[in-house]
Amino acid sequence: MRGAVIYGPGDVRVENLDDAMIVKPTDAVIRLAATCVCGSxxxxxRGINHVDQPTPMGHEYAGVVEAVGGDVENVKVGDFVIxxxxxxxxxxxxxxxxYQSSCVHxxxxxxxxxxLLRVPLADGTLVATPGMPEPDLIPSLLAASDVLGTxxxxxxxxxxxxxxxxxxxxDGAVGLLAVLAAKQLGADRIIAMSRHASRQELAREFxxxxxxEERGDAGVAKIMELTDGLGAHSVIEAVGTQESMMQAIHSTRAGGHVGFVGVSHDVEIPGEELFFSAVHLHGGPAPVRRFLPELIDLIWSxxxxxxxxxxxxxxxxxAAEGYKAMDERRAIKVLLQP
Amino acid sequence: MRGAVIYGPGDVRVENLDDAMIVKPTDAVIRLAATCVCGSxxxxxRGINHVDQPTPMGHEYAGVVEAVGGDVENVKVGDFVIxxxxxxxxxxxxxxxxYQSSCVHxxxxxxxxxxLLRVPLADGTLVATPGMPEPDLIPSLLAASDVLGTxxxxxxxxxxxxxxxxxxxxDGAVGLLAVLAAKQLGADRIIAMSRHASRQELAREFxxxxxxEERGDAGVAKIMELTDGLGAHSVIEAVGTQESMMQAIHSTRAGGHVGFVGVSHDVEIPGEELFFSAVHLHGGPAPVRRFLPELIDLIWSxxxxxxxxxxxxxxxxxAAEGYKAMDERRAIKVLLQP
Known part of the structure; x- marks a missing residue:
């Protein structure tokens, strides 16, 4: 099979690799209908995470079950799964x-x-769609695998x-889909923080x-202006930097909630500031599995x-061009066709 | 009136001060039945918070309303209030x-x-007891003012x-009363972290x-041992140091909740660790007012x-001896009789 492998910063190569195979009886192998490049x-x-050795890339997937191990019961060959x-x-x-993303196993x-992709713990991990999807649904089903779920x-x-x-x-894919989620979950008012015209447009559509458009303290001041000086009830942090985390905390009213899903890099949260902010803080690697049945249903319908x-x-x-386009923010998110 | 004033580290003096008076029409003045020294x-x-100038101390109070401003409606002279x-x-x-402790005013x-004590915003702040309390209830009513509420x-x-x-x-007063709160709120199992015999005894009583008895990583390991390797569902942090905060986060299972009420001093929470812990984090200055009616009722009955x-x-x-006894951990909490 063909597969993308990273060798170092800016060096992703698509190569001939051994086909993914069943290793444990709880595995499934799926043939990818589509895959994609993630902000993470x-x-x-960018070389911010050190790459020790050539490493196969990608962790977002949707496709058809090609093989299952002997213990797999919940999905079968031919199912379309995410x-x-x-x-x-x-x-x-x-x-x-x-909290499936923190599962003890x-x-x-x-x-x-x-x-092709080997998926461990197939019974607990994969969710099948009601049938074979129309081709135009595949990008949305693929989005459910990570960015929508996150x-x-x-x-x-x-x-x-x-x-x-x-x-x-x-205003990356996760932030934009957090806007979509907020809309679905019934929010009254949804403020997207973005300075890119195309992303603003999609945010409005969602x-x-x-x-x-403002960032940092100026962004916080703008949120305060829009919320009678109190701050938003709910703020979603979808970047993962010190600036974005503090912007999120400072934009939230006392007693409000920050949901943080940007993978934190070099972030240190000052305890005293967090204390006096009186906000709730919760985040981490999204337990996408929790939401998949509901998300698939919303997409399917x-x-x-x-x-x-x-x-x-x-x-x-x-694939390398896909990474480049996202790194340079020419693309929000790149779908790869195997 | 007599009142305690701090001049610098280790220097608290009780002096003759001007009587507390009504300044704004929303004020009340109360005659203290009892007051006390707080861990904060x-x-x-200790000189960890810098004292710029001689400052009257104390922020925990219960007593009888002596005077009210012209706009006060909810309490009247003669009420016993907290x-x-x-x-x-x-x-x-x-x-x-x-979140009354973050009130915009x-x-x-x-x-x-x-x-005597001047209390601003008396209508929103003070809660009256059903009548004049028996003397033996006064310490408990005073505790409701801060440590119990916190x-x-x-x-x-x-x-x-x-x-x-x-x-x-x-295992200070706040930690011990968090044990009492956990019991009242119906927890199945309550693990108190303490290495002082008299505090352990009170924790058991509560x-x-x-x-x-272990602290830091050894304390975390012990909590893991007691919870099938998963961590506690709920952890209350009632100290405010880096060690106690990390001990609390690490003792909590993924998806669990840390409630932190120790005033954070020099605490920096590593974002990546918090992210992958997948815990909820919430704390701050306790909105004691929210709980006062319920707490007074539980004490009164x-x-x-x-x-x-x-x-x-x-x-x-x-008062100075009271500070010293608490600083040296000879006393859990010191009640002062005006």
């Missing part, structure tokens, strides 16, 4: 509490930018709901009622169209 | 959401280690409830089912006896 892949591409970047047993107390699912978790973690004013820090975040489609063999 | 007062005593360290209007959107109530908020912030295993980091945290009673004139 860019940490490796799963998350962390495989989970979905039965341990942590999974049962809805979790395994990272890597190497999804390829033709944006959705950010909104849930920020306790978005009716009567609330929501602010979203970050449900943003206000756009704030065409109530949401999260696939719109893919504004560039490339053949898998051009 | 020790930050000043209030919190932050005066609040109890009507702004932040108060209405239950909040004022710190200082100078309570005295015979321990209670810690438990609520940590989402303590039936079916949950709770750990409490810190409802602790387990005691852990003698269902709880939080006054037991006072293990040393001194005349107000001996």
């Amino acid at each position: 892949d860019l940490w490796d591409w 799963g998350s970047f962390f495989a989970s047993d979905n039965t341990c107390p942590i999974c049962q509490a809805g 979790r395994e990272f699912v890597g190497g999804a930018q390829a033709g 944006g959705w978790f950010g909104a849930v973690a920020a306790e978005v709901g009716p009567g609330k004013t929501v602010a979203v820090v970050g 449900g943003a009622t206000d756009i704030v 065409r109530q949401i169209d999260p696939g719109k975040v893919f504004d560039l489609t490339l053949p898998l063999d051009d | 007062d020790l930050w000043d005593w 209030g919190s360290f932050f005066a609040s209007d109890n009507t702004c959107p932040i108060c209405q959401a239950g 909040r004022e710190f109530v200082g100078g309570a280690q005295a015979g 321990g209670w908020f810690g438990a609520v912030a940590a989402e303590v409830g039936p079916g949950k295993t709770v750990a409490v980091v810190g 409802g602790a089912t387990d005691i852990v 003698r269902q709880i006896d939080p006054g037991k945290v006072f293990d040393l009673t001194l005349p107000l004139d001996d």
Whole structure:
């Protein structure tokens, strides 16, 4: 099979790799209908995460089950399935509490930018669609695998709901889909923080009622202006830097909720400031599995169209160009066709 | 009136001060039935908080209304009342959401280690008891003013409830009363972290089912051992140091809740660690006002006896000895009689 491998900063190559295979009886192998490049892949591409050795890339996937191990019961060959970047047993107390991305048996699912993918703990990880999807639904189903599930978790973690004013820090695919999630979850007002015209447009399409272009303290001041000086009830942090985290905390009213889903890099939260802010803070690797049945249903019934975040489609063999386009912010998110 | 004034580290003097008076029509003046020394007062005593100028001390109070301003409607002269360290209007959107300690009009109530105290925003701040309390109830009613309300908020912030295993980091008055709160809120199992025999005993009396003497990483390991390797559902942090905060975060299972009520000093929370812990984090200055009616009711009906945290009673004139006894951990909490 063909698959993308990173060798170092700015060096992603698509190569001939051994076909993914069943290793354990709880595995499934799926043939990818589509895969994509994640904002978090860019940490490796940029050299911020150190790459020790050539590493297969990609952790977002949707496709057809090609083979299952002897213990797999919940999915069968021929099913169209979606799963998350962390495989989970979905039965341990942590999974049962809805935190499948912290499952006691979790395994990272890597190497999804390829033709085939081995998924561990298939029974707990994969969710099948009601049937074979129309081709135009595939981008949205793929989005559910990570960016939609992550944006959705950010909104849930920020306790978005009716009567609330929501602010979203970050206009990448996750931030934009957090806007979509906030809309679905019934928020009254959704403020997207973005200074890119095309992203602002998509944010509005997904449900943003206000756009704030300012960042940092100026961005916070603008949110205060829009909320009678109190701050938003719910703020979703979808970047992962010190500036974005503090912007999120400072934009939230006392007693409000920050949901943070940007993978934190070199972030230190000052305890005293957090204390006196009196906000709630919750985040982490999104337990996408918790939300997959609901998200698949919303996509299947065409109530949401999260696939719109893919504004560039490339053949898998051009993966490196996909990374480059996202790194340079020429593309919001790149879909790769195996 | 007599009142305690801090001049610098280790230097608290009780002096003749001008009587507290009505300044604004929304004020009340109360004659203190009792007052006390708070763990947070020790930050000043120890020189960790810098004291710029001689400052009247004390922010915990219960007593009889002596005078009210022209706009005060909810309490009258002769009422026995309790209030919190932050005066609040109890009507702004932040108060209405239950965060009175972040009220948009909040004022710190200082100078309570005295015979008389001016309380701003009396209508929103003070809660009257059903009648004049029996003398033996006064320590408990005084505890409601801060340490009980703060321990209670810690438990609520940590989402303590039936079916949950709770750990409490810190065995000061707030930590011990967080144990009491956890018991009242229906926790299944309450682990108190303490290495002092007399505090362990009180923790057990308040409802602790387990005691852990280890601290830091060893304390975390012990909590893991007691919770099938998962961590507690709810952890209350009642110290305010880097070690106690990290101990609390690391002792909490993924998806669980940390309630932090120790005033953070030099605490920096590493973002990446918080991210991958997947815990909820909430704390701050306790909105004691939210809980006062319920707490007064529990005390009045003698269902709880939080006054037991006072293990040393001194005349107000001996306030300095009270600070010293708490600083040296000879006393859990010192009651001062004006």
